[in-house]
Amino acid sequence: MSDGCGAPAQTAIGDTPDTGDQVVVAGKVTADGGPLGGAYVRLLNADGDFAGEVQASPEGDFRFYAAPGEWTVRALHRHGNGQASVRADGPGLHPVAVAVA
């Protein structure tokens, strides 16, 4: 566990992970149908306000620990930007894919 504000290393999460009581929003950034690494991935709440940001792994993976609610995941990359919405009803994994163009 980190006691700072840096995100843990971003890794792919399995299909049936043990997320405990955490609300996890996770997924992959893609471009042209393939994974895109290194994008800056921002989590925005239902009002569009910023809640967190990570840099996707070389394989495009990202992960947020959120609260239940409607979220927008927005990815920024020198090759383009993209975003997707996801609804997290409660604890567990809430997958979302973001295509950048």
Next chain:
Amino acid sequence: MSREDVLVTTQWAEENLDTDGVVFVEVDEDTTAYEGGHIRGAVRIDWKNELQDPVRRDFVDKAGFEKLLSEKGIADNDQVILYGGNNNWFAAYAYWYFKLYGHDNVKLLDGGRKKWELDGRELVADVPQRPATSYTAKEQDLTIRAFRDEVVKAIDTKNLIDVRAPDEFTGKLLAPAHLPQESAQRGGHIPSAVNVPWAKTANEDGTFKSAEELKELYANAGLDTSKSTIAYCRIGERSSHTWFALRELLGLSDVKNYDGSWTEYGSLVGVPVETGTGAK
């Protein structure tokens, strides 16, 4: 103070990579970021392992800071350009820290590492070898650092700005959403604090908003700029970012950063805590 006095653009940075007397310093918590690639010629400072006392919860002392900067090859009169990941959180923290120890010739790279990468500018793996210096620091300038007793006294008196995300302010989350939820003993905020999340001061590419936009943001939040101000977050780095916006970009005179922040306040026995959106 103008924006050019405290910030440099990525374009300026790229044009000044080889300028004598200019030292680029990357400040990250994530050491792998620097190792994976950094601005050519930049040295690295680890905010935790190098700027924090290894035993007590406090900063390295004056002698420790002098030793660190001497080893990094930074001289008293060098112009230090700080940048980093996390939207410059830790670079802003280092900026405040450099000011705390009296290094006046310091600026932030506007947008930090993110803007540099989004611009598609070059990152290198080579680690520069700078000859050691004999750096001399000043005593800590405590006019920019707040401690807990002063913060408790500031309730309903000074401006208290909580710069965490709304869900952290209300007590719903204990840490930012990209982190596992762990932290202080209690969730919530310091009574009378206004919630102006640090992110509202920045554009999505990590650059700071204009002075006009910042002025409007804080006016809408009800900040009385005639009063003294204390900014806090969870561990004092996001609030350094806001301290920078208020003092360095807007020019407010009495602005302090409370580096103990919520991890200290939210674990104190006997102090008042407010939850929800707050009355003000």
